[in-house]
Amino acid sequence: xxxxxxxxxxxxxxxxxxxxxxxxxxxxxxxxxxxxxxxxxxxxxxxxxxxxxxxxxxxxxxxxxxxxxxxxxxxxxxxxxxxxxxxxxxxxxxxxxxxxxxxxxxxxxxxxxxxxxxxxxxxxxxxxxxxxxxxxxxxxxxxxxxxxxxxxxxxxxxxxxxxxxxxxxxxxxxxxxxxxxxxxxxxxx
Numbered sequence: 001x002x003x004x005x006x007x008x009x010x011x012x013x014x015x016x017x018x019x020x021x022x023x024x025x026x027x028x029x030x031x032x033x034x035x036x037x038x039x040x041x042x043x044x045x046x047x048x049x050x051x052x053x054x055x056x057x058x059x060x061x062x063x064x065x066x067x068x069x070x071x072x073x074x075x076x077x078x079x080x081x082x083x084x085x086x087x088x089x090x091x092x093x094x095x096x097x098x099x100x101x102x103x104x105x106x107x108x109x110x111x112x113x114x115x116x117x118x119x120x121x122x123x124x125x126x127x128x129x130x131x132x133x134x135x136x137x138x139x140x141x142x143x144x145x146x147x148x149x150x151x152x153x154x155x156x157x158x159x160x161x162x163x164x165x166x167x168x169x170x171x172x173x174x175x176x177x178x179x180x181x182x183x184x185x186x187x188x189x
Contacts, residue, residue, distance in 0.1 A: 013162035013173065016077055018067040019046060020099065020108045021057035028092045028099045028108045029057045032081030034163040036066070039134065043122060046133045050126075053085030058133055062121040063105035066135070067113035071159040071172045076112070078170070104139045114143040115153060115160075 015037075020030040031054040035047035044066055048055050058064045069077035076095045083091045092099070099108035104118045119135030148154040156174045164171060 009165050012164060012166065013171070014165060016069040016161035016163050016170065017046070018069050018077060018080065018110060018113055019048070019054050019058075019064055020067070020110055021054055021064040022061050022106065022108060023053070023057045024060055028110075029054050029085045030080050030092055030095075030108075030110060031085070032069070032077055034165070042137045044117060044119060044135050044137060045125075046135070047130065048133060050131050051086070055131075055133060058121055059124060061106050063102075063107040064119050064121070064133070064135060065102060065105070065107045065109050065116050066119060067110055067116040068158065069161045070114055071161060073112055074161055074170055077161060102139075109141070114146045115158060116141050 014034040017033045017036045018030055019033050019036075020028060023029055031048070031052055033046055033048050033054075037045055039045040046066070050056075054064075076097060079095065080091065083094075085091050088094070098111040100111060101107075102109050102118045105120055107118065109116050109118070117135075117137045118139040118141070119137050122134045122136040125132040125134060142153050146153055146157045148157075156176060158174070160173045162171050162173050163169075
């Protein structure tokens, strides 16, 4: 029997995304955003508020990167979610991490995270109920140690963090339990 829980933002799992952009002075800004999703084969939507320093940076620079946080870097991933660039001018510097300029877009790539999508700003979506930043993915990079023998990202090696909104926890994804577009094919008969 199900129990009523009221209004709960009950989507699980949620990604732990590191969104990075330069400010008007070329300074690296980064935030933790769990509310993001692929919205086309070459697009990502980030549901982040207008007041975030990173949002303001993206709108000015017209570019950003999105990295997937992993277990090894959970402390920094959490810190950049707790701290706000609007009040902490040395937020990125406090992490001790390193960034390099993308060769494809005007945005920083944070070296420590193993997977990154380089994006151009495609559009800002503002409605009464939503604010989103949509990026066109122009390139993707991954460390070799998270790739399989065919050169594809291996989720079992990625150690990607996932966020739990129910109890505010971080978990690690990785165990493969089935094959997509195959697990349910017997029901097609």
